[in-house]
Amino acid sequence: MDIQERLLKRDKRACARLISMLENNDEEAINIIKRLFNKTGSAYVIGITGPPGSGKSTLTDRLTKELRKEGKRVGILAIDPTSPFSGGAILGDRIRMSDLALDKDVFIRSMGTRGFLGGVSKATWGAVKILDMYGCDYIFIETVGVGQSEIDIVKMADTVLMVLIPNMGDDIQAIKAGIMEIADVFAINKSDLDGADKTKMEIEMNLDLNEKKEYRPPVVKVSAQKNEDIDILLRKLRDHEKYLKDTELIHQIRQRNLKTEILQLAEEEILRMIMDKAYENDLLEELSIKVEKREENPYTAKEKIVALIKD
Amino acid sequence: MNRPIRVLVAKPGLDGHDRGAKVIARALRDAGMEVIYTGLRQTPEQIVAAAVQEDVDVVAMSLLSGAHNHLFPKVVNLLKGEGVDDVLVLGGGVIPDDDIPFLLESGVEAIFTPGTPTKDVIDFINTNIKRK
Numbered sequence A: 001m002d003i004q005e006r007l008l009k010r011d012k013r014a015c016a017r018l019i020s021m022l023e024n025n026d027e028e029a030i031n032i033i034k035r036l037f038n039k040t041g042s043a044y045v046i047g048i049t050g051p052p053g054s055g056k057s058t059l060t061d062r063l064t065k066e067l068r069k070e071g072k073r074v075g076i077l078a079i080d081p082t083s084p085f086s087g088g089a090i091l092g093d094r095i096r097m098s099d100l101a102l103d104k105d106v107f108i109r110s111m112g113t114r115g116f117l118g119g120v121s122k123a124t125w126g127a128v129k130i131l132d133m134y135g136c137d138y139i140f141i142e143t144v145g146v147g148q149s150e151i152d153i154v155k156m157a158d159t160v161l162m163v164l165i166p167n168m169g170d171d172i173q174a175i176k177a178g179i180m181e182i183a184d185v186f187a188i189n190k191s192d193l194d195g196a197d198k199t200k201m202e203i204e205m206n207l208d209l210n211e212k213k214e215y216r217p218p219v220v221k222v223s224a225q226k227n228e229d230i231d232i233l234l235r236k237l238r239d240h241e242k243y244l245k246d247t248e249l250i251h252q253i254r255q256r257n258l259k260t261e262i263l264q265l266a267e268e269e270i271l272r273m274i275m276d277k278a279y280e281n282d283l284l285e286e287l288s289i290k291v292e293k294r295e296e297n298p299y300t301a302k303e304k305i306v307a308l309i310k311d
Numbered sequence B: 001m002n003r004p005i006r007v008l009v010a011k012p013g014l015d016g017h018d019r020g021a022k023v024i025a026r027a028l029r030d031a032g033m034e035v036i037y038t039g040l041r042q043t044p045e046q047i048v049a050a051a052v053q054e055d056v057d058v059v060a061m062s063l064l065s066g067a068h069n070h071l072f073p074k075v076v077n078l079l080k081g082e083g084v085d086d087v088l089v090l091g092g093g094v095i096p097d098d099d100i101p102f103l104l105e106s107g108v109e110a111i112f113t114p115g116t117p118t119k120d121v122i123d124f125i126n127t128n129i130k131r132k
């Protein structure tokens, strides 16, 4: 049985291997996605983001258990940063999801960012499709702990869950600037600690400022550690799903996300073509020597490289 | 190889010390590997399930509690049972010299006792990796 058939038969090893192949830009994995793409789209994708240590992994574990009670199949992509120095990474999100390892209907994969910015990795887009083909009903993407506005999760997910915690002090100001627009649901996690009401109020006040919108993101206090009010949070996530599906807005969101994905792929390809040309026959070396001697300038040097990929 | 080697660093057994595991995790990361760390007190079943889903090249286990003669071979056998034959299984921790031959025979590829320079572990992985 080939790997594509095994994937469709819900073989975990096939699913795992395909994600690796994709991470390593393997042509065969891409061909499988091409062939099976029309079978995807039924999985619902929830992005989970928020500052480092806010409890994203613990919450993902709890939400998954809640979905499992309904028999839903869940895929989890947990992304942690790759070290820019070594290219290595320590991927530690699984620590909080140990109980899920043995559930045959849960698939967890840790991914390094591998140089990609925005809290996810380049292969995350493709990995979502593989989990979709594998038969997941829900897919969670846990981003790197980020707080700023540059969060690519919004370009991958159907619903974005922002995880905040009490007593964030000034951090919340910095975060608020970027997140108010991207979050569909807010969780104030660690509500077993003091200050959750204050954080909730701050978020609500900010939401009041753009009241004109038809959909208002709910703010839910939870404690992932104590497993409190996870059911309420899940309900709010699914309310958003239902809202998008009932209004057909889901198609707009997915189309917007696909635009980013297609451009991302094109960008990557062109960058690779430029790199190939630049390093072919030591062209970049040669040009940079000339530029350094002032025999050439950076702009015409660039034009020479770009001209090579234009035909 | 133009992809990072993926290593599952796991702590089977009941002891609650993961300092050694964390040291090795950091050293492997600094050597350019992707280390999946699963935390304390993992059962062999959990370790193997994680190894499968993470599609790792190496399973590195560290154990101080003395249950290595039982737990290490169990992981090897469970991997075999899953049809996984391209993963390098390594053991570390406080392991008496007398136990090492048995462990190697049962399919653990190498045993690293305390004080082994992390470089030796990295070199061993780089040389013995089964998948290109």
Ligand SMILES: Nc1nc2c(ncn2[C@@H]2O[C@H](COP(=O)(O)OP(=O)(O)OP(=O)(O)O)[C@@H](O)[C@H]2O)c(=O)[nH]1
Binding pocket: A051, A052, A053, A054, A055, A056, A057, A058, A059, A093, A096, A144, A145, A189, A190, A191, A192, A193, A222, A223, A224, A225, A226
């Ligand atoms: N008090 C309290 N602690 C929590 C709660 N949820 C998670 N934690 C703790 O917060 C710490 C971080 O939790 P994680 O789930 O790893 O957080 P994370 O956001 O995934 O962290 P990164 O992936 O490193 O950004 C752990 O020590 C958790 O036990 C909670 O509801 N209450």
Ligand SMILES: [Mg+2]
Binding pocket: A056, A057, A058, A092, A093, A142
């Ligand atoms: Mg995490």
